[in-house]
Structure formats: structure tokens, C-alpha cells
Amino acid sequence: MESAGDDPFWPAASGPDMYTTDWSPRRHRKGRRRARGRAGRTVSILLVVGAAVAGGGYVAVHSTVPPPIVPATVDAALEPRPSIPPAATRGRPRPAPSVSPSATIRKATPKSTRPPEPVAGLTQAQMNNAAVIVQVAREMGLPRRAMLVAMMTGLQESSLRNLANTTVPASLDRPNEGDGANFDSLGIFQQRPSQGWGTVAQLMTPRYAANAFYEKLIDIADWESKSLGDAAQAVQRSALPDAYADHQDRAEKVVDALL
Structure with a gap:
């Protein structure tokens, strides 16, 4: 890795190295004005991109101009599926439901073989x-x-x-x-x-x-x-x-x- 003095995007006198823990432990008072950077100071922005969007890891962007806001793409798998079919498919015949192999199939009851009941005084x-x-x-x-x-x-x-x-x-x-x-x-x-x-x-x-x-x-x-x-x-x-x-x-x- 190059030092801050060797990298033209990171002047040695511009401030603390972003990879060095040099942040003050004191809490800032409410309303305290933050120090403004000197003219020409390079703005350093670290974008942390999620693994699902950029493939994981950290990406460092060096620019003197604030980067544009890039909308994150929502995974299609997370999009809710419509519960109502599209209008073009409504009214089409739907396939008959499949019958489970374990379903009980009732057989037709055979006609009775009993003799006919006598009427009109017959034996x-x-x-x-x-x-x-x-x-x-x-x-x-x-x-x-x-x-x-x-x-x-x-x-x-x-x-x-x-x-x-x-x-x-x-x-x-x-x-x-x-x-x-x-x-x-x-x-x-x-x-x-x-x-x-x-x-x-x-x-x-x-x-x-x-x-x-x-x-x-x-x-x-x-x-x-x-x-x-x-x-x-x-x-x-x-x-x-x-x-x-x-x-x-x-x-x-x-x-x-x-x-």
C-alpha cells in the first residue's frame, strides 16, 4: 500500500490517514461548529456497498466532487407477487386439479340383485x-x-x-x-x-x-x-x-x- 505522501489523491498535510485510528474520544458539544476544511482539500468518501449489490467488501472513491446518488436495485425475489392474475389471463380455462395418489377413489355401487318387490297382488x-x-x-x-x-x-x-x-x-x-x-x-x-x-x-x-x-x-x-x-x-x-x-x-x- 502506498503512503499518504506518495499518493497524489492523499496530500500528506491534508489531515489524518483514514486507515489510522485518530478520532478524538471527546464528544462534541451541541451546536459546536465543525471546522471547515481548507480550500482545495480533497473530500474522501468511503462507500460501503452491500454484498448483494456490489459483490461484498469496501470500495473507496476519491473525488473532489460529491458522487451522484446511485439507487440500489431491489432483489426481484423480495418483490411481492400479485395475488390477482394479470388481466390478459383472466377468464382462461384453468387445468383441473391433480388428484393425490393417496386420495380415496369411490367405486360405483353395483345395482341391487335382490328380486323385485311384488305389486298388484302378485307372488x-x-x-x-x-x-x-x-x-x-x-x-x-x-x-x-x-x-x-x-x-x-x-x-x-x-x-x-x-x-x-x-x-x-x-x-x-x-x-x-x-x-x-x-x-x-x-x-x-x-x-x-x-x-x-x-x-x-x-x-x-x-x-x-x-x-x-x-x-x-x-x-x-x-x-x-x-x-x-x-x-x-x-x-x-x-x-x-x-x-x-x-x-x-x-x-x-x-x-x-x-x-
Whole structure:
């Protein structure tokens, strides 16, 4: 380091060396005038710049003119972030929140497999057969009107029971809810194997019997414009054509309970 006499910016007679502790321990009285420096005295200013601004340490500036005030740059990390999004981003769709891996995912509750509750004075076995009739119509994409025609027919022909026939011994070996003896008529709709409706095993199966009935019904061109009773008669060709209409009110209650 150069001495004060060797440095042209620090004249030897100008005062104490800034690096030497030579400050008076006495406190100045209030109002005491400070001594003015001689003309041409070099003003020494030591700027202490924080480590975040100038990289740390002390910087000595030598000048005969007071230095300009340099505004310190505030660290961007200290600036408060706006809580409201900029106007340009308002109204834009926001991404869906992510689901935590630990979140509980509820599974869909499966539909009840309990038998349908009987209505309109039916037994559980009769209500089960009625449910099959409605379900088959749904699978075939048929409307409520078709369900009513089939339900009225089942109520008239067998009271919605899957009947065997004593004149058809093979039918007695199949699950049944009673038996009859009318020709070779079988099942809920009293369909006859001899008339081409199906085999004994098929006609004693409620699902097959309902499907066979609907296939015959929709094969009738004007079945939807007929009355419910006439549509049933067009399929069955019964000796009692007016009997089906007597079961319309009860059929509506059963069908509505199953829809």
C-alpha cells in the first residue's frame, strides 16, 4: 500500500490517514461548529456497498466532487407477487386439479340383485316372471306399449306362472310353478311346441318364451296402432279375444313398478 505522501489523491498535510485510528474520544458539544476544511482539500468518501449489490467488501472513491446518488436495485425475489392474475389471463380455462395418489377413489355401487318387490297382488314367483318380460323388452329396444301387451297376455294365459303340462311329460321335469292340461300349451304365454313356437325346454324358459312372444308381436305390421287387447289377440289367436283387455290396469301397475 502506498503512503499518504506518495499518493497524489492523499496530500500528506491534508489531515489524518483514514486507515489510522485518530478520532478524538471527546464528544462534541451541541451546536459546536465543525471546522471547515481548507480550500482545495480533497473530500474522501468511503462507500460501503452491500454484498448483494456490489459483490461484498469496501470500495473507496476519491473525488473532489460529491458522487451522484446511485439507487440500489431491489432483489426481484423480495418483490411481492400479485395475488390477482394479470388481466390478459383472466377468464382462461384453468387445468383441473391433480388428484393425490393417496386420495380415496369411490367405486360405483353395483345395482341391487335382490328380486323385485311384488305389486298388484302378485307372488314373488309371478313378479320374477314379470321382471323377465320387462327386461327382455328392454334388451330388444321395445317400448312400454309392447311390455303392456306381453304383460296382459301373461296375466290372462297363466297368471304370470311358468306352467308345465300333464299331457307333455317332458315339461314336468323342467322347473315350473304349476301345471295345466290345455292341448300342449306351455309356459307363461301357453305357447305350443306343435305350432312351431319352440321346443319343450325352450318354452319352459321364461326368457325364451318372452322373446318368442315379442318376435311375433313386432312382426305384425300395425300392432302399435291396435288396442292393447287386440294386439295381444293378434299374437295369441285365442278363443277368448276380449279377455286380454280385462288385465290392462293390473298390467300397467306391474310394468310401471319394474321401469
